[in-house]
Amino acid sequence: MTTLHPDNIMEGKLQSSSKVIVITCNWNAYSGLETAGTERLTYSSSVHPIKVMCLGQISPGIILKAFEKGANGVLMLGCPPGECQFEFGNRRAEEIYKEVKELVALLGYREEQFKLDWIAAREGQTFVDVVGNFVDGLNGSANNDA
Amino acid sequence: MMPEMKEFIDQNRVWYCLDCGKCGAVCPITRYERRDFASPRLLIEKAIHGHTDDVMDDALFWSCLTCKRCSELCPSDVYFSEFLRDTRTLARSFDCSGDCTHSEMVQTWGKIMSDADQKQNRLNWLTDDLQVSEDSDTVYFVGCLPYYDTAFKKMDVEGVEIAQAAVRILNHLGIEPQVLADERCCGHDQLWEGDQETFRTLGQINIENLKESGAKKIITTCPECARTLKIDYPQFIENHGLEVLHLVEFLAAQEFNGDTHLKAAVTYQDACNLGRHLGVYDAPRQIMDDLGFELVEMSRTRNAALCCGTSCWTACGQVSKSIQVERLKEAKATGAETLVTSCIKCQIHFKCAQNDPILGDEIDIEIRDLTTLIADSLMEHG
Numbered sequence: 001m002t003t004l005h006p007d008n009i010m011e012g013k014l015q016s017s018s019k020v021i022v023i024t025c026n027w028n029a030y031s032g033l034e035t036a037g038t039e040r041l042t043y044s045s046s047v048h049p050i051k052v053m054c055l056g057q058i059s060p061g062i063i064l065k066a067f068e069k070g071a072n073g074v075l076m077l078g079c080p081p082g083e084c085q086f087e088f089g090n091r092r093a094e095e096i097y098k099e100v101k102e103l104v105a106l107l108g109y110r111e112e113q114f115k116l117d118w119i120a121a122r123e124g125q126t127f128v129d130v131v132g133n134f135v136d137g138l139n140g141s142a143n144n145d146a
Numbered sequence: 147m148m149p150e151m152k153e154f155i156d157q158n159r160v161w162y163c164l165d166c167g168k169c170g171a172v173c174p175i176t177r178y179e180r181r182d183f184a185s186p187r188l189l190i191e192k193a194i195h196g197h198t199d200d201v202m203d204d205a206l207f208w209s210c211l212t213c214k215r216c217s218e219l220c221p222s223d224v225y226f227s228e229f230l231r232d233t234r235t236l237a238r239s240f241d242c243s244g245d246c247t248h249s250e251m252v253q254t255w256g257k258i259m260s261d262a263d264q265k266q267n268r269l270n271w272l273t274d275d276l277q278v279s280e281d282s283d284t285v286y287f288v289g290c291l292p293y294y295d296t297a298f299k300k301m302d303v304e305g306v307e308i309a310q311a312a313v314r315i316l317n318h319l320g321i322e323p324q325v326l327a328d329e330r331c332c333g334h335d336q337l338w339e340g341d342q343e344t345f346r347t348l349g350q351i352n353i354e355n356l357k358e359s360g361a362k363k364i365i366t367t368c369p370e371c372a373r374t375l376k377i378d379y380p381q382f383i384e385n386h387g388l389e390v391l392h393l394v395e396f397l398a399a400q401e402f403n404g405d406t407h408l409k410a411a412v413t414y415q416d417a418c419n420l421g422r423h424l425g426v427y428d429a430p431r432q433i434m435d436d437l438g439f440e441l442v443e444m445s446r447t448r449n450a451a452l453c454c455g456t457s458c459w460t461a462c463g464q465v466s467k468s469i470q471v472e473r474l475k476e477a478k479a480t481g482a483e484t485l486v487t488s489c490i491k492c493q494i495h496f497k498c499a500q501n502d503p504i505l506g507d508e509i510d511i512e513i514r515d516l517t518t519l520i521a522d523s524l525m526e527h528g
Binding site for chain 2: 067
């Protein structure tokens with residue numbers, strides 16, 4: 001059985017050559033992803049989504065682990081302000097984001113490599129746009145030192 | 147018995163254990179571990195009988211703080227902490243490891259730094275008033291302070307303030323130290339957790355950078371960095387021939403214009419790595435005395451000091467918390483206003499315990515790093 005150990009979560013996701021991790025919450029953001037699927041919208045094949053119950057439950061170590069295992073970028077996608085299923089989860093996600101953003105900057109990663117954004121439920125096109133912009137941002141700036 | 151196990155037993159004088167039990171009487175884990183009876187003596191007995199699996203399943207195996215408190219009393223001079231350090235390497239080869247706290251955040255940034263091509267951005271704490279020089283023969287080894295500063299900001303931990311204070315003190319003494327942009331984590335936690343591979347990689351990069359810098363002397367503000375660079379790099383990686391000192395060792399040899407005006411009463415936590423590992427007990431006390439602080443010792447002090455309860459970001463839990471609370475109550479009982487430490491990890495662990503909303507006042511005492519205390523004192527009085 002796969003446990004929630006950071007090594008196990010990231011190892012399987014990063015075995016292929018594509019290396020963009022998109023962490024979505026189970027509610028608004030993942031609904032956006034599903035809608036994109038049912039509407040047959042496409043996005044970069046380098047994107048590997050990881051669904052979690054709430055973005056606020058992600059700990060900084062897990063995001064660092066993605067970079068350690070070779071991710072080019074990590075995008076956190078959660079519920080828009082005021083719409084979190086657990087009331088405070090997206091505020092917690094913002095705190096985590098601020099902390100990890102400073103850590104990845106210290107480690108020498110570029111700002112474009114780690115982002116946080118919000119997707120409302122059933123907004124497939126927004127999901128594709130946000131993810132697309134993130135991937136473009138990664139590819140746009142050269143010499144990825146990750 | 148597995149040949150590796152026999153080798154570690156031989157190397158670390160484990161055969162000489164007299165089964166006297168003095169170790170268990172002082173081991174902080176033995177005192178608080180409730181899942182199972184855990185004591186250094188019992189673990190050694192399992193090892194000598196060749197029960198390697200039992201050794202690795204022992205409650206003490208990953209939770210031992212390697213604080214060396216047992217070694218201070220051992221009549222046979224068994225190197226218990228070092229024995230665990232070595233057998234943990236063996237356990238790693240069986241894919242076993244301890245329970246890392248903070249989702250392995252600290253271990254993971256160590257791993258990221260072990261990539262020689264990783265270019266960090268770690269010198270933002272250097273403000274304009276701090277003088278550093280690329281030609282100095284003294285390197286200030288910052289360690290993970292900028293990272294701890296970010297990761298534990300919520301707990302109001304002194305992180306980069308310690309680094310800034312260290313440079314300020316050195317500047318005050320007319321020294322403009324080098325600080326290295328490519329410095330890596332020293333690898334202390336990796337070594338003592340049995341991850342020799344990452345430790346060696348980090349160590350090799352650090353030694354290379356330090357040699358390139360042309361430095362002759364390394365000053366740290368972290369007791370673990372001091373121990374690792376001074377003892378473990380030469381033993382496991384390469385004899386770099388550089389002089390390594392914790393800042394307090396360096397400062398004790400300097401002359402301060404002692405400010406005789408008596409300041410607040412403080413009590414001092416001997417960090418395990420600075421005290422029992424490196425034998426530095428007098429230097430911090432002498433400096434505090436020179437600066438006019440009244441030192442009120444806790445009941446267990448110097449080589450009998452109680453560890454701050456967690457080591458290597460592993461196995462933190464009820465046992466760690468109990469140890470921290472016990473120590474904070476001891477500090478509080480001295481009546482001192484401030485608990486001074488010389489290790490950022492002591493500060494992090496104690497401040498974390500102080501978050502307890504129920505204990506509140508019982509363990510509420512200001513915690514400061516000795517480096518920032520010295521800097522403030524010097525700047526105040528010139």
